[in-house]
Amino acid sequence: MSRPVFAAGVLVAAVLAVVALAAPVGAADYSIPEGANTRCFECHAQPDLGTIEVEGETKSLTVTPEDVHGSIHARLDCTACHAGFQPREHMPEETAGWYQQAELEGCKDCHADQFGMYNQSFHGNLVMKEGSTDAPSCADCHGSHDIVSPSAPGFRESVPEMCGRCHGERTETYEDTYHGKTFGMGETTRAVCTDCHGHHRILPESDPDSWVSDRNVAKTCGKCHEHASEKFASFLVHVDVSSPRSSLSVWAMEFNHNLLIIGLFVVGGLHCFLYFYRGLREGIYLSGRRKH
Amino acid sequence: MADVSIDTRQSPEAIAEFAIASAVPRRMQYRRFSAFQRWIHFFIMASFTVLVFTGMPLRYSDEGWAQWEMRQLGGAPTAGIIHRFAAIVMVTCVLCMVGFFTGILIRRRGRFWGPGTMVPNRSDWDDLVAMWRWFLGGPRPVLQFDRYSFYEKGEFWAASAGVSIMCVTGAMLWYPQLTTQFLPGIFLNFALVNHSGGALLAMGFVFVFWHVFHAHLRPEVFPMDKAMFESGLPLDHYAHERPLEYERRVREGTLDEVLVPEPSARRRRIENVLWWIITIVSLAVWAAFVIFIFWWLGHVVGLW
Numbered sequence A: 001m002s003r004p005v006f007a008a009g010v011l012v013a014a015v016l017a018v019v020a021l022a023a024p025v026g027a028a029d030y031s032i033p034e035g036a037n038t039r040c041f042e043c044h045a046q047p048d049l050g051t052i053e054v055e056g057e058t059k060s061l062t063v064t065p066e067d068v069h070g071s072i073h074a075r076l077d078c079t080a081c082h083a084g085f086q087p088r089e090h091m092p093e094e095t096a097g098w099y100q101q102a103e104l105e106g107c108k109d110c111h112a113d114q115f116g117m118y119n120q121s122f123h124g125n126l127v128m129k130e131g132s133t134d135a136p137s138c139a140d141c142h143g144s145h146d147i148v149s150p151s152a153p154g155f156r157e158s159v160p161e162m163c164g165r166c167h168g169e170r171t172e173t174y175e176d177t178y179h180g181k182t183f184g185m186g187e188t189t190r191a192v193c194t195d196c197h198g199h200h201r202i203l204p205e206s207d208p209d210s211w212v213s214d215r216n217v218a219k220t221c222g223k224c225h226e227h228a229s230e231k232f233a234s235f236l237v238h239v240d241v242s243s244p245r246s247s248l249s250v251w252a253m254e255f256n257h258n259l260l261i262i263g264l265f266v267v268g269g270l271h272c273f274l275y276f277y278r279g280l281r282e283g284i285y286l287s288g289r290r291k292h
Numbered sequence B: 001m002a003d004v005s006i007d008t009r010q011s012p013e014a015i016a017e018f019a020i021a022s023a024v025p026r027r028m029q030y031r032r033f034s035a036f037q038r039w040i041h042f043f044i045m046a047s048f049t050v051l052v053f054t055g056m057p058l059r060y061s062d063e064g065w066a067q068w069e070m071r072q073l074g075g076a077p078t079a080g081i082i083h084r085f086a087a088i089v090m091v092t093c094v095l096c097m098v099g100f101f102t103g104i105l106i107r108r109r110g111r112f113w114g115p116g117t118m119v120p121n122r123s124d125w126d127d128l129v130a131m132w133r134w135f136l137g138g139p140r141p142v143l144q145f146d147r148y149s150f151y152e153k154g155e156f157w158a159a160s161a162g163v164s165i166m167c168v169t170g171a172m173l174w175y176p177q178l179t180t181q182f183l184p185g186i187f188l189n190f191a192l193v194n195h196s197g198g199a200l201l202a203m204g205f206v207f208v209f210w211h212v213f214h215a216h217l218r219p220e221v222f223p224m225d226k227a228m229f230e231s232g233l234p235l236d237h238y239a240h241e242r243p244l245e246y247e248r249r250v251r252e253g254t255l256d257e258v259l260v261p262e263p264s265a266r267r268r269r270i271e272n273v274l275w276w277i278i279t280i281v282s283l284a285v286w287a288a289f290v291i292f293i294f295w296w297l298g299h300v301v302g303l304w
Helices: A003-025 A037-044 A065-069 A098-106 A112-120 A122-128 A138-142 A156-164 A168-174 A178-184 A193-197 A217-222 A248-281 B012-023 B035-059 B064-073 B076-107 B122-135 B150-174 B176-182 B186-209 B211-217 B235-241 B243-252 B265-301
Strands: A051-054 A057-060 B028-030 B259-261
Touching: A098 A138, A112 A122, A156 A168, A156 A193, A168 A193, A178 B035, A178 B076, A248 B122, A248 B186, A248 B211, B028 B235, B035 B064, B035 B076, B035 B186, B064 B076, B076 B150, B122 B150, B150 B176, B150 B186, B150 B211, B176 B186, B186 B211, B186 B265, B211 B265, B235 B243
Parallel strands: none
Antiparallel strands: A051 A057, B028 B259
16 A cells, blocks of 8 residues: 555544544434443334333333434433333333332432422322322423423424313313414414413412412413403403303303394395395396396 | 475386486486595495404414415414504594584484484385395385485494494403403403404405495496495486485485586596406405305304
């Protein structure tokens, strides 16, 4: 091998080395990350790994680097959340009860403040004290492998759908309000569930500390609506106009309106149609335009 | 012309022919509405159309067509600004009309009923019954219309009530904090229901089931009634369609007030072009709203 060729080879190798070192910093790297997670992906990146049942939900065991790539936790070790898992086929004693523990305690190590608020919330109380598996814990709202920052694009947009998974009726009535209508038409700065009800420390209306309690609701409206009074806040936000149980007077008014609309359209429609029909039959459209 | 006496027991045709033969100079046209009334009509028509097109997509915000329309308008906040601007135009028109009627009341020393006014009377009922007899297979009636026919009176009062409700509820929703200084919050719910339902009612009433039909599609005037034009209508058309007013004006000697010279050929050509443009646009808008009504019917009965 001649010296120039050797020199060129060294140069190319150096450039490649620099590129290889710089590459993990780049955003579009889909290779298996360096570090401890490599061992996990050796098995879990395989397709058709099978499924497991977690709290009645069927989950795939396959987790690829692409799945976690967009996540804000992409740089964490898998074991940061999957605490105690060993890099080999997992034993039942390792995994049994892990989910219940992780979904409650797994986030606490880093997000103690948020966890503290959640702990005091209605949801937190159901999960922590009453052992509910239906009420949401951290991952039910934030996701797990694909977890994103709440300020990331798309998270705020998903809030009504997210709450609607359990509070479907409330989301439906929200979508009938000006907030919900404009939000659905792309005005995502308009109020969503969490803007009025709070997020980690959501409390029922009956709790005086709740954002929507009688004591606080005017203040909550006042975040956007200057000079909002208690009377202003007594506007019925979640009202279903098609149900007399929701609000009898509002329903009655809507019902009256519908009767009036249908009645007037039927009478007016008949009047116009018959006028049109007789005019056509008697040839007035063609000949008698200027005469009676 | 002032002292023409007429036997009112004659048929309107006879009255009209007598009047045309005896009293009216040739080449005159009948102008039904004053400049004030025509401009008010124009601004109400324009603002109403804008209000409907900027408001309806919000009522049906779930629907694909509504979201498309909102995007064309530049988003909900922009549509809201346009809606409020049109509302100011309409409220101004309403206030002008209130002033106009106050003026009439003062001039007539508080008397606002009688022939030629908007107040319904017995003859309107007779016209309505005769018309429905015809609709259901009876003979074609000779309608005894004065200045305003029964369908115009009905529309005037329905629209007045509707506009009042829309203005009041719209203002309540525009200034919710102010409203709730005086009223409980549930009145904002009432305002919403009335504003939204009233809008659909007004839209169907004006665009499909009443006004546009009578102004554009009824057999006597299809494709468009020229009453809102400056140069007016041929005199024989007036005498045939409003025999009572014609007879009354001949009797009272006030026919001159509504007569204008026939327009020049040039002016007539311009008016004809304008007339066709307005006709085509209104029929297109009308067709769009007929399609909307069919969609709405399907929506109400749950077809889609």
